[in-house]
Amino acid sequence: xxxxxxxxxxxxxxxxxxxxxxxxxxxxxxxxxxxxxxxxxxxxxxxxxxxxxxxxxxxxxxxxxxxxxxxxxxxxxxxxxxxxxxxxxxxxxxxxxxxxxxxxxxxxxxxxxxxxxxxxxxxxxxxxxxxxxxxxxxxxxxxxxxxxxxxxxxxxxxxxxxxxxxxxxxxxxxxxxxxxxxxxxxxxxxxxxxxxxxxxxxxxxxxxxxxxxxxxxxxxxxxxxxxxxxxxxxxxxxxxxxxxxxxxxxxxxxxxxxxxxxxxxxxxxxxxxxxxxxxxxxxxxxxxxxxxxxxxxxxxxxxxxxxxxxxxxxxxxxxxxxxxxxxxx
Numbered sequence: 087x088x089x090x091x092x093x094x095x096x097x098x099x100x101x102x103x104x105x106x107x108x109x110x111x112x113x114x115x116x117x118x119x120x121x122x123x124x125x126x127x128x129x130x131x132x133x134x135x136x137x138x139x140x141x142x143x144x145x146x147x148x149x150x151x152x153x154x155x156x157x158x159x160x161x162x163x164x165x166x167x168x169x170x171x172x173x174x175x176x177x178x179x180x181x182x183x184x185x186x187x188x189x190x191x192x193x194x195x196x197x198x199x200x201x202x203x204x205x206x207x208x209x210x211x212x213x214x215x216x217x218x219x220x221x222x223x224x225x226x227x228x229x230x231x232x233x234x235x236x237x238x239x240x241x242x243x244x245x246x247x248x249x250x251x252x253x254x255x256x257x258x259x260x261x262x263x264x265x266x267x268x269x270x271x272x273x274x275x276x277x278x279x280x281x282x283x284x285x286x287x288x289x290x291x292x293x294x295x296x297x298x299x300x301x302x303x304x305x306x307x308x309x310x311x312x313x314x315x316x317x318x319x320x321x322x323x324x325x326x327x328x329x330x331x332x333x334x335x336x337x338x339x340x341x342x343x344x345x346x347x348x349x350x351x352x353x354x355x356x357x358x359x360x361x362x363x364x365x366x367x368x369x370x371x372x373x374x375x376x377x378x379x380x381x382x383x384x385x386x387x388x389x390x391x392x393x394x395x396x397x398x399x400x401x402x403x404x405x406x407x408x409x410x411x412x413x414x415x
Contacts, residue, residue, distance in 0.1 A: 090114040092153045095160025099263050102127040103298035118149050127262050140180025146187035156188050159199045170228040177232035196250045197305045198240040202382050203230040213383040216313040226374045244311035251308035255297045256290035256317035259401045261408035276327045277334035284324045284339040288379035292318030293401035303391040319398035320381035
């Protein structure tokens with residue numbers, strides 16, 4: 087009989103990809119989703135859906151009953167929130183709750199989905215890795231701080247004996263980015279021809295399905311308490327926007343903007359967002375993050391897990407095709 091695993095955040099962008107890869111590998115999957123969550127991204131899959139909430143420990147214990155493993159993928163991925171404490175409540179308190187529930191239920195192995203956002207960056211711009219130093223004080227914004235703190239919790243539990251492996255995905259792109267994520271929003275805007283300018287920044291772009299495959303490899307082969315970057319190609323924002331423009335049949339970005347010129351715009355956008363309740367198209371934290379080239383190396387995951395990532399161009403093409411097929415372009 088195949089092992090049964092619970093996937094938190096299973097209806098999300100990364101979570102739904104993890105569910106699909108687990109099914110391909112022969113696992114029995116139970117998907118944790120909040121009571122009011124839309125589970126359209128899981129339609130047609132042979133899985134069990136458990137309704138629960140990271141803020142409701144008894145619901146987590148019910149969902150974990152009968153499972154051998156846990157993939158804790160759920161996270162509040164926003165670079166701006168009208169009430170930042172909501173991000174901490176989901177990402178930090180929620181992680182505490184589900185790890186404690188897993189301990190009480192005797193879960194044998196856990197993969198905790200962290201982020202490259204928790205890692206340090208190198209001053210010379212070369213790709214960072216799992217051992218690049220980082221402090222909480224280095225984290226910009228509620229999202230990065232919350233992911234840093236939730237990873238600290240996971241590492242502490244591993245130190246105390248829980249069999250936890252940590253994965254640090256880079257910037258995943260690809261199909262089923264329904265919200266979309268902040269990275270997906272950039273790709274969608276560029277594909278619509280709404281990104282005529284760029285700033286000097288860069289990302290590590292990876293196909294979401296490769297990130298999902300890395301999760302399963304970490305579950306099967308990863309060392310307890312160890313971190314694994316799941317990345318792909320390191321590209322400047324200009325290269326990303328140019329590639330998206332080519333794939334979507336649009337003109338590429340025309341000119342470069344200095345960071346200092348965008349920051350006041352972000353402040354105005356956030357003020358308008360607070361007044362209207364609508365998510366800003368640009369955030370102050372996003373602009374601050376863009377001052378750095380967020381480049382990372384997946385060498386450890388490649389050497390220890392057998393992880394491989396396809397070219398970023400394929401990931402961007404799949405993302406654009408999904409947006410087109412679903413009427414977003």
